[in-house]
Every structure is written in structure tokens, then in C-alpha cells.
Amino acid sequence: MSAVKNVIKDNYNMMLLKDYLRVAIKDAGFSHAEISKTPMGTRVALHVTRPGIVIGRKGSGIRELTDKLATDFKLKNPQISVVEIAKPELSPSVMCNRMASHLERGTAFRRATMWTLKQIMDNGAMGVQITISGKLRGDRSAFEKHSAGILPRAGHHAEVIVDEDIAHVKTAMGLIGIRIRIAINEKFVPEFELKTQKPKKAKQIKDKDTGKMRDETEVERKARTESEQIAIEEEKMKELETLEEEEAKLL
The missing domain is CATH 3.30.300.20 (K homology (KH) domain)
Known part of the structure; x- marks a missing residue:
């Protein structure tokens, strides 16, 4: 051979x-x-x-x-x-899998997208772009892009700062593809630095499973598996208003 x-x-x-x-x-x-x-x-x-x-x-x-x-x-x-992984919310693979699980459970694609976007930005990302495509609403395929923060699109900065991953999920409507690109703030180049307030340091606790010290967060304190965490996120996701709901209030 x-x-x-x-x-x-x-x-x-x-x-x-x-x-x-x-x-x-x-x-x-x-x-x-x-x-x-x-x-x-x-x-x-x-x-x-x-x-x-x-x-x-x-x-x-x-x-x-x-x-x-x-x-x-x-x-x-x-x-x-x-x-x-120190910060799961800054891993494109983890967030793709979580978003795919939400879609499998029947969560509206736009609600799942906005929730994922919020989780990534709240955990210190410099920028994020989520692209979702496939049978979103009807028989015809469509795609949507949602972004926040600063995300280099091309060149050396994009290669160094940006991580991305792709996941696919089968729903009742058909196959849906998810692509998440995250600009990691720790890898920033000086001209892309965001001048924001530094987040407060989380309390360090000892992990019962591994014995190592890690940051204590509300979700990690309650959820012991990814399935439990997704179930907790679905409850919180109900409080998130989508663009359609905001438009309905204005009418």
C-alpha cells in the first residue's frame, strides 16, 4: 500500500x-x-x-x-x-453539541441560537458567530447568521484567535447544520482588545470526581452530566425573549 x-x-x-x-x-x-x-x-x-x-x-x-x-x-x-476543559462555554465543539441537544428536544432554533450566543459572550468571549442552516421552518432550506462582539473573518488574526466547529442534528423538519466560530479573548492581538470590565473571579471549589480545584458556577454546581445541564438550560431558556416575541409586543 x-x-x-x-x-x-x-x-x-x-x-x-x-x-x-x-x-x-x-x-x-x-x-x-x-x-x-x-x-x-x-x-x-x-x-x-x-x-x-x-x-x-x-x-x-x-x-x-x-x-x-x-x-x-x-x-x-x-x-x-x-x-x-476550563471554560466549556468557550469550546465550539461543546457548544455545538449542547445546541444540537436543545434542537433535538424540540427547542425553537432561534431561541436555542440566542441562548447559546448569550452563554458564550457572558463567559468572556471576544466575539462569536453562529450559523444555522437546513430545514428551519418549512420544506425549503434556509440559513441564519447571528453574531456578537469582535470576530476576525480572515488573515493571520483569524487563524490565531478564532476556533470553530460544526455539528449536525436530525429533527422532525429535517437535517440541520450548526457552525459556531468563537474568538478567544485570551489569544487576542492588541488591536482587537475589548476594553470591558474584568469579570469577577469565581469561587474555587474542589471537584468531587477528580479532586482538582475548579471555578464554582451555578450550572456546574447543580448539573453532574451534560444531559442534566441541558435540562437546566431549557428551563432558563424559557425566560429568553426572541425577536418574534419582541415584535409581537410592539404590535
């Missing part, structure tokens, strides 16, 4: 692996996986919002996942490490 075919085969297998992880550890808030081959085996770094769910009780989750990667995906001696 030629070198080109080997590269194509490896990339295809990595795509299948990431698709599997996105579903298998969905409740852990899977963002992305970093896979690298070494002489000793294959290193797999899983970036998630809740490491305790992946690790499992006494490491049972890690062992099951290791066996799965070795047997089904033919990874040689997989060595899995779990990395906790």
Missing part, C-alpha cells in the same frame, strides 16, 4: 474514532481528541468538561474505553489521558 493510501486510511479511521467518542462520552461533554503515535503505543488525550464520567468508578470507564479502542479501532497499546 502506498504512502498516500496509508495517510488516507489513517485519517478515515481517526474520523470514525472521533465520531464514536462524540457519541460514547456525550454526557462527559466531549470536545475533541488529540491522537499521536509513539514507539510505545498510541496516546489519546480526551478533552471533556466532566472527566469523572470518562474515568468511571475506580477507573472502570477508562479500562472499557481502552479495550474498545484496541479491538474495534485497532489502536496499538492505547494510552488514554483525560483533560478537563
